[in-house]
Amino acid sequence: MKSLTRNKEIKGPKLGPFSASKTKRVQSPLSKSDSVVKVILSLFGFISASFIVFILFFITTRGILPFITNNNGLGSVNFFSFISGTVWLNGPTFVSTAYSAGFLIINTLYIAFLSLLLSFPIGVLTALFIAKIAPKHVANFLRTVIELLASIPSIVYGLVGVGLFLPAIYSFARSLGYSSGGGSGTLATVIVLALMSIPTITSISEVSIRSVDESLEHASLALGATPTQTRFKISLLAAKSGIFSGAILAIGRSLGEATAVSLVAGNAKSGPTFGLFDITSTLTSTMLEGLKETTGIDYDIRFSVGIILMVVILLTNFLLNQLKNRIGHQYE
């Protein structure tokens, strides 16, 4: 399979170090006005590309302020207790600088992991059904369902979470003998995030399952494997790398989701929370809390949490991509 795709790539003109301009799609000498236009257009290209730099620069410069300044005489925030502490604000507001986001990091990762545990099997199996089993019109219907789920704004997921899931979880917890804070907490957050991740996982998995080389499947069938065995042991395994990419995207979305989470998490001020029915809080839900302060450390600390959030997302992405590269290539 690999050699096939390689051949395809080679079909095009071979690129030499000096023939780069010849391979450009449309080659023509640029007139003077063209050069001016090109410069103007490149400016727009640079502007578009510069925003990620802006984001990183401004959030970092703002976010490190609480650690390096003395916050108008309140004293600076200790970085190590910030990333390891278990209470959001240890002391009264406006005068204390004992902020900690350590438990938030654990909560955020824990919730994202649990929601993936729920959404991954559902998403992948749905993708398998759409790609390999369902008749054409059923597959098209399911694709529309997935597209619609993907286009529902997160605030609507939050609303349904509050209106529908919280009461249900509350009475479920009560029937088990737990008292939950109106149903808000880890379980509610996990369910809402799982629902939001399913379309991401399904749509990406479906594409990669469909692009599995059919000859692999035919070989498996010819060797006497049942269609179901073939689907699971050949199609799914061969599409592993794509499915993994879907999961990585989904977990990235779960880690960064804010409004829906803030509505159902319960906004705990300390942690970490591992109990399914206990109220919890994440990096994002904490950033949305108490937006009224507009100056000083209570405001800047949000940028610090923002830095932590980006580092968590980048690290998770990096580690999962490493994992993907290690186990990803089997039938390729």
Next chain:
Amino acid sequence: MNKIKTKDTIVNVFVGLSSIITIVALAIIFGYVFTQGKDLISFDLITKDYHARNYVAVIENDTNQTFEMPSFDDEQVYVSSRYGIALIQSQDLAGDSVIKVAYIDENSPFTTMINQDPSKAQISLEEDAVVSRITYVNHPSSLTNKGAQMMINDLNDPEREIFEVMFATTGGGIRGSIITTLYLILLTLAVALPIGVLSAIYFNEFAKKTKLTKVLRNFVETLTGVPSIIYGLLGISVFVPLTMRFTPASGSNLIAGALTLGVILLPTIIRTTEESLKTVSDDHRFASLALGANKTQTTFKVVLPQALPGILTATFLGIGRIIGESAALIFVLGAAIKDQVRILEPSTSLAVHIWSMMTDEPANIALSSSIALIILLIVLVLNIIIKLIASMWLKKGQV
């Protein structure tokens, strides 16, 4: 062999079950939003103000005629035929006991009152308005806490002459948030479309395949993975101060919100436009160049018009994103619901309106669901439009 069969069956059941779960999830979300939100959907919802307004008014011509009143089944409704008005004991959204107007005759003295604010405008009591107090000349006032029956009894008392009426319009409309959302859509697209489309043209038509181009592309792609709450931080640290410097705005404002949304949309617009630029056949480019057009003319007069479906798709995708975006806007615009929308002041979009009400105590789920229903309908329509564009485009490609 049988063992394999049972195993296969079990596995297949799980596959089917997963698909059913996704369908049920969608059905539950739409079903919940529809059942909770449909009751409040009305023309009033989109034209009325959100905040209740209080008025103090005096009656202009206190007539002593008798009005013919319809009969009411509800036991909580009390009728005054002297003033042509029916009041009902009711509850407001917060669950407090209030007296509302259940019916008002079109010739009732309450329809021609004079507002006691400096404008002295003529004002009318309308159905559903909350009457909080009626004061009389030389008699004690009738108040909310004494109930609708008492208020009607006082009104029907021929000895009493009305001095002032205090009442409040109901509010609960979303006109302000709709206007804000429309402003945001217009402003954002005005900023993001030109930058996005021109960037896409640069990357696809003009840029050489150098390392630098690759890095720039990667930078743009990275924006896709940035969570929207981080864009909110960008908005308050860059765009809000920027707009405060160059406009009279004194704090968060819609322009800063639109700029933030513009950055959020950029990667989508660039990618979608580029994809459609790529589908334009090279033959057309060569033909145009061979006819003596220069690269600029070729790009803007031959290539770009053919990429129009892609730009349209990007526009509609963008509108969907703007309508659904909440986290970034909460940061940049705040969550204070406004009835009078000004571009240089903060206000809420529809999605933020929901968030604002859901974080209130108590949460207003009914009105939130109505707004969510509106958002879902718009998103549905946008999806259909995008599909139509795609299918029309495909057809055109086949010819």
